[in-house]
Amino acid sequence: METVLDIINLGKTYQSAGKTLTVLNNVNFSITDGSTNAIVGPSGSGKTTLLGLCAGLDRSTTGSVVLNGVNLNQLSEDKRAQVRNQYVGFVFQSFQLLPTLTALENVMVPLELRGERNIKTRALDLLDKVGLADRGHHFPTQLSGGEQQRVSIARAFSNQPKILFADEPTGNLDAETSEKIVKLLFELNQDAGTTLILVTHDLELAAKTHRILRIKGGQLVSDEKTQA
């Protein structure tokens, strides 16, 4: 299978109070197209930093991130933004919907940025798939947490990404809603054939993916295939 994400000798350090803080150190792995993957680890282990680097939200201190054949380290922030718009989808723990836009508009934004046509129909179709066809004109504050996350999932799939990053997608939801959201996420992912990378504490959720990468102290400590 084709590699969609290549992480080579990845390292990230921060300067804090005059000292160098190493958050990630020499991380290496590859992700194949269409696979589902989980990055797990305790708080402060560096998993969110790793997600940020993989998705091109930040630049690594050492090593490189090659996403869909593009070395992100060599790109400016604006170029990385274009890469994100073209190849990446995001689902966040705190939903991160634009509060001033309606649900429909939130889903439309990535498509508008690409300058595509007939986007309203496609966005409505996606909202329908997440069960919110009749809530398109609502603003995020008029939706429940679960509904907001469903809009967020619809938005993540709107640009037909090569790879989807989900940061604790059920972290702010109750158990029942979480279950529904996870089901939706995996279903849509399978339908679209998107590569999924989940960052989570929840081992049960991680077990639903094909592969679990464990991070501890900024290093990749295990890389296991699951039964899923």
Place this chain on the structure above:
Amino acid sequence: MQDNITPTLRRRVSLSWLLKMALRDSRKNRSRLFLFVSSIILGIAALVAIYSFGYNLRNDIDNQAATLIGADLVISGNRPVEKDLQPVLDSLGTDRSQERSFASMVLFSKTGDTRLVQIRALQGKYPYYGAIETAPQQAAQSFRTGKYALVDESLMLQYKAQVNDSLKIGSVTFAIAGVLKQAPGQTGLAAGVAPVVYIPMQYLEKTGLVDKGSRINYNLYYKFDKDTNVDKLADKLGARLDKGNMHYETIQTRKENTGRAFTDLNRFLSLVGFIALLLGCIGVASSTQIYVREKVASIAILRCLGVKAFEAFLIYLIQIAGIGLIGSLIGAALGSAVQYLLPIVLKDFLPFDITVAISWLALGQGVVLGVIISILFALMSLISIRKISPLNTLRAAFEDSRPGRDPLRWLVYILILVFIVLFSYIQLADWQASAAFTIALLIAFFILWITAILLKRVVKTLVQGPWSYLVRQGFANLYRPNNQTTILMVSIGLSTAFICLLVFMQSMLINQVKLSTSGNQPNTVLFDIQTNQEKGVADLTRQFKMPIIQQVPIVTMRLQKINGKSVEDYKKDTSRNSKRWAFGSEYRVSYRNTLTSSEKITDGKWIGEAGDATEIPVSVDDKTAERLALKVGDKLVFNVQGTPMTTVVASLRKVNWNQMGTNFRVLFPTGVLEQAPQFHVLLTHSPSTAVSAKYQQAMVRKYPNISMVDLGLVLTVLDEILDKISYVIRFMSGFSIATGLIVLIASVRISKYQRIKESVLLRTLGGSRRQILWITALEYLFLGALSALTGILLALAGSWLLAKYSFSIPYQVNYLPAIIMFVVTAALTIIIGLLNSRSVLNRPPLEILRSDI
């Protein structure tokens, strides 16, 4: 794997999408955005009103210049027309009128009141354009037919005089034919200083007031047929008139002079309006800063979804420009309405009625200025949008922007500075003045800014002390994140400073005049006393038990030559560093053998007696010497009423012109001028206004040619003038104060969104409404009080500088207005603070927590 590959992505976001996003994003923030821009509305309104007024005024001057001057050509001088010039002047025009004007006392026969006025003796059909407006209307013509007078309206009101009452001028009693309401080119202000009384010329001689020494202005008015090019003709005459010490004015020159005078007024008012606008700009800058901070999350999401840094910046720039445009349009519309008030405010300064009409040019200028200024001041915060990282979506506390290190920020500062200098230059047309204005403004801003920073530091330390929770929390609000301390300090402080400076200066100037007439200082000046009246006047003064403080002779003369070179040659000589105007004027000199306490020799030697010297040793005051570029030893020839008199500058004197008394530019020694035609001046002190009135009546009855200046009256007039000027300034600075209040309201309302969560948390934890009210009140009390105090201190420093260097008067401050200002400002700040925090207090915590704040 394909390494080192740059994606061949081509994505260009269209302007229409940016506009759409700006509009969408503003949807839930429009009222808040409007608050940002509300602070510039009044500044724009002030400027548009002033600009519109200026343009209308210019049109009116163009249209009404003829009625301002009343004739096609006016030739004026302060001595009779020379014989050889007379035939030339008699040949001009199709119709001629003449007028002689001078200061004299008048006596209202019915009440016995006396007053120094400006007499205008008129002959002919003047004015040819416009009219002398009187009540009754026909009086403007009928007064010319007999012993009638037209008396200024303010004078009639002041002395409760009626039409047909008698008025004694010199030896002639006139009947008041009508009330003078308006004469060509006359302003209300001028009428207040020297009220006018018109009489027919044929009775002038009989009044006995036209004696030697009387200072009379001669005006000749000409009407020409329409085909005559009056300006060309006057230009040809210019040199000849100059030689005869006369000058001319045409409709065109009056138009230019009036235009210039009002351009200066307009410039000054525009600067005052500009201060209001700048205050508003600080409001915009501060509001945008908070707005951008609130938008970090949204911007990070947009960045995550693929929006470029510059595109994100453009979305918010469009929002600010749009809201700036709306604010400017509202401001411009308001300004167009306010300009209807300006003619009322400025009526005392205007020589004619102003036509008020909408000026599209002024509206356009206001709107463009508003948009530029809101963008410029918002840019300080907007540029930081470029630095907002998409990582903020993952970590809320992620801070990537380092504002201090962004070189663009410095570019924005420079742009703002350049804008202020350029704008003030457009108003002042003087680089030095605009630089001084900008520096003064920067210093005031800097002091207030530093005070705000120091305040925050001090409060931070104080809060550690053993204060009650409410006090600590109230004070802590001053320095916590997203506080409005700096912006409020600057806006409230600057407004307070501005208004206090006006009040201080006005009271200081009035005090100075009051002081100079208190105690045994002279408060009544008698002039035009003829030599044969000298003793009688002194005796009459003593009868009223009033002291003769000074009695000095005055001889009028003209400067003819300096070091053998004629004055005409000097006027042509541009290489000599002297002021041309210092030559032409009439010199009123005195002679004595001693110096007074207000004089001090700075160079040369004082010689009090002429002795047998061939060249008369004179003393020149240092300022005149500077203007004429004179030094000790220079030879001056004076023309003393036809007789040339050679003198040498024996000494230079420093004269304290502020001291009440008679001071002279040139002083002769005794033994030279005793026999020359002269008049005398007497200075005395009247103990009360009642005595003064009786004294004046007695003097006018016995010596009608003598004029008297009652300094009590001067004081009243000065007070009125200063009142009128400060009314105009107060009106304009009202825009600054109102802007300060709007900035205050906007700041409080904007910070409210920041505070809601805290207040709700406090209430959820059991804090009572009263406690939260106290915390808020204490915060605003401290803020208002300290801002007002800093503003007052700034005004004290500014007034000290003005008193010392600009007006050269002793520094005495009336603290009462300052105290009132302090209390009012602090109270107003608390009231606005509390009123705007009401909704947080009155709504249940849950409602706020659930709402989209």
